[in-house]
Amino acid sequence: MPAKVFSITNQKGGTGKTTLSMNFAAGLTRRGRTLVIDADPQRSAGQWTGLASDERPFPVSVIAVAGNLAREVNHFRQDYDYIVIDCPPTLETDTVSLAMSASDTMLIPVLPSPIDLWASVRLANAIEQAKMSNRELKAFLVINQLEPRNALSRAMQQALEEFDIPSLTGGLRRRAIYRTSAIEGVSVFCMGKRGEAAAQEIESIIEELL
Secondary structure (H helix, E strand, O other): OOOEEEEOOOOOOOOOOOHHHHHHHHHHHHOOOEEEEEOOOOOOOHHHHHHOOOOOOOOOOOEEEOOOOHHHHHHOOOOOOOOEEOOOOOOOOOOHHHHHOOOOOEEEOOOOOOOHHHHHHHHHHHHHOOOOOOOEEEEEEEOOOOOOOOOOOOOHHHHHOOOOOOOOOOOOOHHHHHHHHHHHHOOOHOOHHHHHHHHHHHHHHHHHOO
C-alpha cells in the first residue's frame, strides 16, 4: 500500500512549520516507516537532525530533494508508510504546488491571531486550485503556540469560521519543550516526562487525521 503523504506548509514564516513537521513525523514513525522530505531551501529539517547526538539519533530519515518534488515523492511512496514534506514558506516557487499535487493531506500551522490567519488566504486559494487536479487532497489548519491559560479570542474564532479550510480539534500550545527538543535534535517523544504533554498534543493530531 503506498504511503500517505502529508505536506506541512504556510506561505508565512515563523508559524512552526518545521516544528510540526519533525514532531509529527516522529509520532508517525511509531506507527510505520516514515520519511521526511526537506523541501525548504533553508534546510531546517536537515539542520534539526544534524544537532542530534550519536547516542540519540532522530528516529526518522530526512532527505533533501533536488529534482521534481512530485516525482521524488512517487519514487519513495512504495517504500514507506508515511511521507512528510516540509515545504518552503512561500508560494513564489512551484515547490508547494508540486507538494499539493503529490499529497493526501496539507497541514497549515497558524498562530492564534486573525492577522496570521488572514495572511494564509493566498494559500487557501492555491489549495482550491490544486483540488481541481488532486481531488483527494484534504487541508486542515493547525493552531500553534496557544497560550495555556487563554482560549482562542473571539476575533480568531470568528476568522476561523469565515475561513474555507477547517481547523483540527487538536493544536499545539506554547511550550518551551518544543524549542528544547529542536536544539537537541530530537522530538518531544524523546524528552521523557518533560515532553509528555507536548507528545500527547502530537498524538492527538495524528489520531484525528488517521
